[in-house]
Structures are given as structure tokens and as C-alpha cells.
Amino acid sequence: xxxxxKERTVELHYExxxxxxxxxxxxxxxxxxxxKTLLGSTGMTTLDPGFxxxxxxxxxxxxxDGAAGIxxxxxxxxxxxxxxxxxxxxxxxxxxGELPESGQLKEFSDKLRENADIPADMGTLIDAMxxxxxxxxxxxxxxxxxxxxxxxxxDPSDENQVELATxxxxxxxxxxxxxxxxxxxxxxxxxxxxxLDYVENFIRMxxxxxxxxxxxGDLFNKAVGxxxxxxxxxxxxxxxxxxxxxxxxxxxxxxxxxxGVNALSGPSHGxxxxxxxxxxxxxxxxxxxxxxxxxxxxAREVRLMGFGHRVYKNFDPRSKEIKVLASQILDHDDNPDxxxxxxxKLEAAALADSYFTERKLYPNVDFYTxxxxxxxxxxxxxxxxLFALGxxxxxxxxxxxxxxxxxxxIARPRQHYIGSAERRYPGQG
Numbered sequence: 001x002x003x004x005x006k007e008r009t010v011e012l013h014y015e016x017x018x019x020x021x022x023x024x025x026x027x028x029x030x031x032x033x034x035x036k037t038l039l040g041s042t043g044m045t046t047l048d049p050g051f052x053x054x055x056x057x058x059x060x061x062x063x064x065d066g067a068a069g070i071x072x073x074x075x076x077x078x079x080x081x082x083x084x085x086x087x088x089x090x091x092x093x094x095x096x097g098e099l100p101e102s103g104q105l106k107e108f109s110d111k112l113r114e115n116a117d118i119p120a121d122m123g124t125l126i127d128a129m130x131x132x133x134x135x136x137x138x139x140x141x142x143x144x145x146x147x148x149x150x151x152x153x154x155d156p157s158d159e160n161q162v163e164l165a166t167x168x169x170x171x172x173x174x175x176x177x178x179x180x181x182x183x184x185x186x187x188x189x190x191x192x193x194x195x196l197d198y199v200e201n202f203i204r205m206x207x208x209x210x211x212x213x214x215x216x217g218d219l220f221n222k223a224v225g226x227x228x229x230x231x232x233x234x235x236x237x238x239x240x241x242x243x244x245x246x247x248x249x250x251x252x253x254x255x256x257x258x259x260g261v262n263a264l265s266g267p268s269h270g271x272x273x274x275x276x277x278x279x280x281x282x283x284x285x286x287x288x289x290x291x292x293x294x295x296x297x298x299a300r301e302v303r304l305m306g307f308g309h310r311v312y313k314n315f316d317p318r319s320k321e322i323k324v325l326a327s328q329i330l331d332h333d334d335n336p337d338x339x340x341x342x343x344x345k346l347e348a349a350a351l352a353d354s355y356f357t358e359r360k361l362y363p364n365v366d367f368y369t370x371x372x373x374x375x376x377x378x379x380x381x382x383x384x385x386l387f388a389l390g391x392x393x394x395x396x397x398x399x400x401x402x403x404x405x406x407x408x409x410i411a412r413p414r415q416h417y418i419g420s421a422e423r424r425y426p427g428q429g
Contacts, residue, residue, distance in 0.1 A: 008022065008023040008024075008025070009021060009022055009023060010023055010033055012038075012042070014042055014044065016042060016043075019037070019038070019041050019042055021033050021034060021035060021037070021038070022034045024058075027063070028063055028065065032055050039414070045414040045416070047416045051241070051413075056236065056241070056244070056411070057236075057244065057402065057405060057407070058405070058407070059235070059236075059398070059401060060074070060097070060401065061073070061074065061094060061233055061235075061394070061397050061398065061401060062074075062094075062233045062234065062235045062394070063075070063235075064234070064235050064311055066309070066311040066312045066313050066314075067313050067314065068314065069312055069313075069314035069315045069316065069317045070317060071234070071317045071318060073090065073093055073094050073232065073233055074093050074094065074097055074098070076093065076099075077317075078229075078230065078317050078318055079317060079320065079321065081093075081229055082226050082229055082230060082318070082321040082322070083226075083321055085099075085229060086197075086198075086199075086225060086229075087198060087199060087225050087228040087229050087232070087390075088105065088108060088109055088112070088197075088198050089105060090228075090229045090232050090393065091170060091232065091392075091393035092104070092105065092108055094232050094233050094393040094394055094397045095166065095393055095396055095397045095400065109197070109198070111167050111171070112167065112170055112171040112198060113171075113192070113194040114171075114194075115167055115168050115171035115172065116171045116172065116174070116175050116192035116194070116201070117172075117175065117191060117192055118149075118172055118175055118176065118179075119149050121149075122142075122145060122146075122149055123179065123189065125142075125145065126138070126142055126176065126179055126180065126183070127179075127183060127189075129141065129180075129183075131183045131184050131186070132184070134265070134381055135177070135180050135181065135184065135381055135382055135384075135385045136261060136262075136264070136265035136270075136381075136384050136385060136388070137265070138180045139173075139176065139177060139180060139261050139385055139388060140258045140261040140262045140265070141258075142176045142180070143169070143173070143176075143254055143257055143258040143261055144254060144255060144258040146168065146169070146172065146254045147252055147254035147255060150164075150165070150168055150254075152164070153165035153168060153252075153253075154252035154253075154254065155252070156247070156250055156251075156252060156253065156403055157250075162253060162400060162403070165252070165253045165254065166253070166396050166400070169253065169254070169257060169392060169396060170392060170393070170396070173388070173389055173392055174198070174201065174202040174205065174389060175192055175205060177202070177206075177382075177385050177386075177388075177389060178190065178202060178205035178206040179205075180385070181206050181378075181382055181385075182205075182206070184379075187208070189205075190204065190205045190206075190208050191205075192205060193205075199221055199224050199225045199228070200221055202224070202389070203220070203221060203224060206378075207376075207377060210377070212376065215332050216329070216332045216333060219325065219328055219329050219332055220329070220372075220376050222325065223322070223325050223326075223329060223372050223376075224376075224386075226321065226322060226325060227322065227365075227369055227372070227386070227390060228386075228389060228390035229390070230318040230321075230322060230365055230390070231318075231365075231387055231390030231391050232390055232391065232393045232394055233391070233393065233394030233397065233398075234311075234391075234394065236398075237269065238263050238264075238266070238268075238269045239260040239261075239263035239264040239269060239270070239391065239395070240260065240391075240394055240395060240398050241263075242259050242260055242262075242263040243256045243257060243259060243260040243263075243395045243398055243399055244256075244398055244399070244402050244411070245259075245411040246259040247398075247399045247402055247403075248402065248408070248409065248410045248411040249410055249411075250410075253396065253399050256395070256399050257392070257395050257396070257399070260388075260391070260395045261388050264384060264387060264388055264391065265384060270384040270387045270388070271383075271384055272305065272306065272364075272366035273306070273366040273367075273369040273370035273373070273383045273384075273387070274370060274380045274381070274383045274384065275305045275306075275366075276305045276306040276343070276366055276367055276370045276371070277339065277370040277371070277374060277380050277383075278305075278380070279302075279303075279304075279305040279306075280339045280342050280343055280346070280371075281339065283342060283346070284338065284339065284342060290342075290345055290346050290349045291349065293346075294346075294349060294350060294353060294355075294356075298355055304350065304356075304361065305366075305367075306363060306364060306366050306367030306368075306370075307350060307356065307361045307362065307363055307364065307367065308359075308360070308361045308362070308364065309364045312364065313360050314360060314362070315362045316362065316363070316364040316365050318364070318365035319362070319363050319364055319365050319367065319368060322365060322368045322369070322372070323363070323368055325372075326340075326344070326368050326371065326372055327344070329372060329375060330344065333375065336375065337371070337374055337375045339371060339374060340371045340372075340374070340375050343367065343368075343371045347363050347367065350363075351363075369383065369386075369387075370383055373386060
């Protein structure tokens with residue numbers, strides 16, 4: 001906060017008088033009115049359903065300008081990171097604030113390799129969970145369980161414990177996710193291989209000898225790494241806000257991240273890429289032409305999934321590079337998935353139609369993630385698990401940032417009460 005910030009105010013005129021409220025200016029010029037004194041001074045609160053106009057914290061992690069289609073992690077444009085950085089570089093950047101030097105990256109990577117395995121008893125516990133259960137439910141349960149197995153890293157007031165928990169979460173979540181997938185198809189788990197990098201190891205633990213090889217395998221490895229980078233953080237989305245709210249109670253990082261997994265499991269948040277696949281399957285199974293489907297979209301009979309975004313009112317900056325990679329995968333695949341080809345045809349038809357472009361309905365990152373994951377062999381219900389693997393650095397970064405925020409306090413939103421006025425129980429007055 002600068003001296004200029006302290007001098008800027010807006011006035012709220014209300015029935016009881018006038019209240020001056022300070023205005024703060026962010027790095028990119030965005031302005032925020034602080035309402036901290038509103039209730040105490042006026043007896044009134046604000047009503048903001050969904051918190052769409054409310055900044056609940058100050059953060060240095062991610063900047064988004066939805067109108068301009070800008071997304072930056074710690075100041076770095078997502079377009080640069082998507083093509084130039086590995087997921088571990090981005091995870092380090094998001095969590096620690098700076099890109100790692102070569103020695104720092106090696107140390108970080110080595111720690112993750114050393115901690116990738118899970119206790120045998122925990123593996124038995126995961127194996128005992130219902131194999132037909134949704135992978136996100138199983139993932140949330142497993143993350144919660146980590147606190148029981150690693151009670152030496154659950155104290156949020158101990159920086160060393162928080163750091164140890166950070167490494168354990170990043171290292172073990174791919175192992176857990178791969179085991180959940182292999183259980184679902186009746187295959188034995190594959191232990192981590194410390195000779196492989198982070199993404200390659202996850203793909204091997206998931207698919208084993210069935211993992212794609214050659215040029216196509218290289219493209220798939222690149223695609224998974226890029227998609228994890230694209231999902232690493234997205235400011236205060238529903239799941240990240242949930243992590244902060246739970247963490248504000250001084251809950252440990254495992255419980256807080258598990259709450260983020262649960263929030264992400266909702267179809268309005270993490271399930272968007274699965275919804276794209278279900279839309280494409282519906283087009284294919286019905287025999288409807290793309291042109292007819294788009295006419296039904298215009299008539300508001302059906303929804304065009306994977307287009308438009310609540311935040312971005314222009315192109316989703318995350319979609320540009322992954323679209324290029326999606327096209328490369330299609331070109332190198334000798335037996336491409338029919339839904340993959342259908343998705344690209346649908347995109348081309350929608351972008352050639354002024355109805356969609358005038359409304360700034362462009363493909364978002366979810367439009368491409370599902371078709372790529374499906375082409376790799378992931379079932380629809382694993383898509384959100386992959387989203388969670390990518391979003392993990394952001395959840396961790398926000399949890400850690402909150403712990404050091406001077407304004408840190410337990411989250412406690414207010415409500416606008418519209419229920420019954422006081423009434424007495426019969427016979428009590």
C-alpha cells in the first residue's frame with residue numbers, strides 16, 4: 001500500500017451520514033474499495049451473491065484481465081510459460097514466487113522423486129475403496145488421509161512442516177491418482193520410477209506398457225505437461241477460494257487441499273471438460289450435423305460446452321497453445337479418436353459463424369483438454385483428477401500466502417436475512 005493509496009477515498013452516503021472508504025490500487029491499476037469499517041460504522045453489510053465483486057484478500061500470485069484475455073503467474077504471461085517452462089518450473093514459480101535456478105530446480109525435483117511413493121498401508125487403504133467410485137471422491141479421501149500418515153507436517157504455524165507437506169502433496173498426488181485409475185480398470189499399481197521426470201513418471205504409473213511411444217508419445221507427454229501448466233493457478237476460483245476459507249480456520253494443508261479437490265469435483269467448476277466430451281458424444285450418437293447442432297445452440301435448445309468463460313470475455317489465453325498441440329496430435333495419430341476430429345470441426349464451424357464471434361464465444365481451455373485426455377486413453381471421470389494435479393501448486397501457494405498475510409483472519413461472510421421475524425413457540429408467551 002502506497003502513500004497515495006492511503007489518501008484516495010470514496011464516500012458512501014447513507015441515512016446516518018457519510019462514510020469515507022479507502023481505495024487501493026493494484027499492480028496493474030485495478031482499484032479496490034476496502035469495506036472493513038462498513039459494518040461497524042453503518043450497521044450495514046453488502047450483498048454480493050457468488051462474491052463476484054468482492055476481493056477477499058490481497059495476493060501476489062496470479063493476475064487475470066478477463067476483458068483483455070490476460071493470465072500471468074507471478075508476472076509471467078501464460079503464453080510464455082506454456083511453451084517455454086516445465087510443470088515443475090511453474091509449480092516452483094507459483095509456490096515460491098520466482099523461477100528456480102538450475103540448482104534449485106534439481107533440488108526441488110529430487111525431493112519430489114524421493115517422496116513420490118506412499119506407505120504400503122495407505123496403498124492398501126486406497127485399494128480397499130470402491131473401485132467404481134468417482135475418482136475425485138477417492139482422491140479427496142486419500143488427500144485427507146495423508147494427514148494421518150504424516151502427522152509431522154500438519155502444523156500451519158511451523159514453516160518447516162508446511163514446506164514438508166508441500167513436497168509430500170506434490171510428490172504423492174500423481175502416485176495416488178495413477179493408483180486410483182489402475183484400480184478402476186482392475187490392474188495392479190505401478191510404483192514410481194525415480195529415473196523419470198514428473199510427467200513421464202505419472203504417465204508410466206497410469207498406463208504402464210500401454211503408454212504411447214515414439215513421436216505420439218512425446219506429444220502426449222508434452223500435452224500433459226502443458227495442460228498441467230495451464231491449470232496451475234487461476235486466482236480465486238471456487239476451489240482455490242475454498243482452500244483459503246478452510247485454511248483460514250488454521251486447518252492443516254492436507255485438509256485444505258482436500259476441500260479444494262471436493263470443490264473442483266462439481267460440474268460447474270472442474271467438470272467442464274467432461275461436459276465437452278458428453279456434448280460431442282451426443283452429437284455423434286444422434287447423427288446430428290454440426291450445422292444443425294449450432295442452430296439448436298442459437299435457439300437455446302442445447303448448450304455449446306467449452307466455449308466462453310465466466311472471466312474471459314475474449315480468447316481464453318490458455319487455449320491458444322494447446323490448440324496447436326491438439327492439431328499436432330491429430331496429425332501424428334494413425335487412428336485418431338472420432339470425437340477429436342469432431343471437436344475440431346465444431347470449433348471451426350463456430351468460429352466461422354458471426355453469432356458466436358460477436359458474442360465473444362471462443363473456445364476455452366476445457367474444450368481441448370477433454371479430447372486430448374480421451375485420445376490418450378483416460379476415461380471421462382479422470383479428467384477432473386488431472387485438473388486437480390495441475391491446480392495443486394496454486395492451492396498450495398494460496399494456502400501458504402494466506403499464512404503470512406498481515407490481514408489473515410478466519411473467513412466469516414455475512415448474510416442478508418429474509419426469514420421469519422421473531423415468533424414464539426406455542427404456550428411460551
